[in-house]
Amino acid sequence: MVPALAGCGGPLSTLAPQGPAAADIATLLWAMLAGAALITVLVLGLIWHGFARRNPRAPGEAFWIKGMGLGFSFAVLFAVVGSGIWVGERIQARPGADVVRVEAVARQWSWRFGQPGPEDEIVWTEGRLHIPAGTPVDVVIRSEDVIHAFWVPQLAGKMDALPGRDNILRIEASKPGLYHGTSAEFSGTGYAGMRFEVLAYDPAAPPAFSDLTTREAP
């Protein structure tokens, strides 16, 4: 579905989705982009024509204001907003039996992740989140200091990490692999380097959590 254009790749590219939410959004993006391009051409063409044309039977006010200004724009907006709400519904975090829950805690300027380990205990890691591939994962996001945002462009959109309040973002990786994430809310001098990774593993072969730091009882 998504055209694999050269130059759209890269570890943080929203144009190279690797999960269902990111793929839905990318499709939406391409559709909107195509529509926007068409409308731009249309409007600029109409202006161009206004210079070239010498037609005494030009359309009147009703055509421009009611037809184009109201009718045309309403129709376009209706379609766009409708598809946006539809995609929004699809990518929402909904309760389900197979959903894995992990935690992402941000602070200036690094990330700490809590994920279920081999015995269902919570394993805390620095800078790398482990999730099973092909499984929906709810990331509970919060901050210990200022506002940050959790963003893995190839898997899903972003969600803010706020102090004192939990936010939940649904992510999912279709295939095992290492995905890049970055904070996406300005947080001071260390902001540019506030990166992290998401390792999506094959659920049949969970990792040994080599870089784990602490474990908590289930």
Add this chain to the structure above:
Amino acid sequence: MITPNPPQRALRLHRELDRVWGRPAGWRGILTSVNHSELGLRFMVTAFVFFAIAGCLAMLIRAQLATPGGAFLDTALYNQFFTMHGSLMMFLFAIPMLEGLGMYLLPKMLGSRDLAFPRLSALGWWCYLFGGLIILSALVAGVAPDGGWFMYTPLSSKTYSPGINADVWLLGVTFVEISALAAAVEITVTILRMRAPRMKLTEMPLFAWYMLGTSAMMLVGFPPLILASMLLEIERAFDWPFFDVTRGGDPLLWQHLFWLFGHPEVYIIFLPAAGAISTILPVMCRTKIMGYGAIVAAVLGLVFLSFGLWVHHMFTVGIPHMALAFFSAASALVAVPTAVQIFAWIGTIWQGRPEMRLPMLHLMGFFSTFVMGGLTGVMLAIVPFNWQAHDTAFVTAHLHYVLIGGFVFPMMAAAVYWMPLFTGRAAVRGLGPTAFWLILIGFHGTFFIMHLTGLLGMPRRIDVYPDNSEWIWTNLVSSFFGFVMAAGFALFALDLLLQILFGERTRRDPWQADTLEWAMPMPAPSYNIASLPFPGQSALQLARGEGLLPGAPRGRRETLVVDAISGAPRHIAVLPGNSALPIVTAAVIGGFVLLMLFGFYPLAPFGLAAIGVTVWQWHKFMGSQSDEPPIEAAPGVSLPVNHSVPDGLARTGLTCLLIANGTFFTCYLFAVGFLSVIAPGWPAPESTIGTLPAGTLAAVLILILIAASGLARFPLATGSTVALPLLLLGLGVTGGLAMLLDDPTRHARDALRAAGLGYVALHCAIAALFALLCLVQRRDGRLAEGRVAAWPIWRAWQDFTLATTLILVLLIAAQEIL
């Protein structure tokens, strides 16, 4: 029908008027001038200087981003630069520029001799200048704000930004916003009450409609920002936890208040530009604008809708899906009135005979950028896509397409279009189109590719990207074209400079436009027009004094005030002349701002007192000690002078100010409601103020205010003698209440209560000053039978104080009982 006045010699009229409306030459004149043309031009020139400075910062940012490792700026400096770039562009370039354009043009287009409150225009400009200088000094001293132009807490709170940087932003921008509020009041009153006789509201030039929408939005849009800035500054200075989650505050409160301002802000910037387009485009197409009524409806729709969209800047903060869908749809809806205008403009092109002269070229620049910016805006309003694009370079691209497309290009069109009026000189052929093409190519080269950079995942506001080689070439392209654009702007400025220095004298109305500003001699004289126009009069007739109120036979600045709707002449306003009060007042306020900036809080009462004393001097011009017979403005048209009418300009001005003030108070109520319902960390700890003494004091305060409101109704302010001591007593009661409050640093609830009490105390103090003013005016005879002077103003203020205090007391009582 009005009969014209007999013709006089134009030159004699000019001399007479210029003596009254002009200003002394040299420094004294510069410092004391209150003339709207001069101040409007000063606003625009100053704004252009800030545009150049902010543009240089943009070039530094682009230089840094040209390579992934960018060792050119260190991160701390880079953060200051992008914050300053954004803040300067928004607060010190765009807003003052549109204010200046409105202040310069409106009286001329509407056929008036000046704005409603000339000294206020001057105060606004001096506040803008001093505030801008404070902010610039911080940049030079290396302590400029560095939290991004929206200054999110807690990053901007004391814990994470201990330096003076954030205070510079909060205090400096608030100081500058005095000029925005002043301009908003002034422009609203001028449009409503100072049009040419018989110019109906529904017949005024479209630009005036746009500016009316803009100034209404400013009256309602700036209070949330001012409130937020004050709360954050108080939090930083005194540790009152409005935004601290651990003590009942919430950083999201800052975001709501900021964007409650911030979204309307973009329309405040866009509307005047659109007004310029609706004025210039038909002239360039030798026709009339298509769909006047539809455009007015679109403007009103935008004003209204744009206050319901602020949440689209907060789609990722964790808001329930239903609310997201609502705000997403509302945000898309706002594209409709914009589309109506765009198609009305295209229809205008089609029905006319468009000519590609220089202003038209810039309008084409507008179309070819703004349309794309609007479309990416609709895309960003779609929540799932927003979750990907938010805070990336895609947003940077979008916002520059709308801001440069929707504001800078129309302003360039406006500049080249109205330059003959500003300077009296015609353009020098040559550089204009070259500058335009450089800017256009540079702009698209810089920002078109930036959409892709954003989609490839580059966050905004980062200074290095060593691990992302895929962003290198797009950034390099952006940086290269950024410098092309900068060269274009430099050439544009040079072109204007050449026009000022070497342009030939231009004839009147060089574009053959039909709006009134072109009926002036060029460049426009201090008094604008020798007599005020009624429908169908030619420029020559006006210059010969055949309109209303010819010349200045009474040796003072007179202009006409009309009915807000019908434009029927109502009375004659005598406007104040040149004065040093504006600059002195601005300097005293600036001194207060500096005291706060450097943390000399114990001196604050003295600073406030100094402001009070200076502002007190302003009343001396007002009023008259004797009755004055009506003035014959034209044969058979006798009009009273403003001293003897109850609904003078000041009354309308106060209404505008109270609308802004009421919005401020409503935002405060929103803050109370938001924190108590949404913030974690509630319910608040047990309070100790629900006791008998506090209840009694509050009741006494309310009774005092009710009595004062009653006294203010006594004919001719006879009640002021009693009301003044009562109000001073009320002020004492607020002091007593302050002693009983819970420690404001303990919890946001207590901090909000203390802030509310401060608001009430300030309003009581101002009410006391108004009562005193009435007292003084009664003594010296300015307030007497047939001369209401400050009485209606005191009454309105007194009622407003009573209403807000009552709401506040009831609110706290409800909090205590529930």
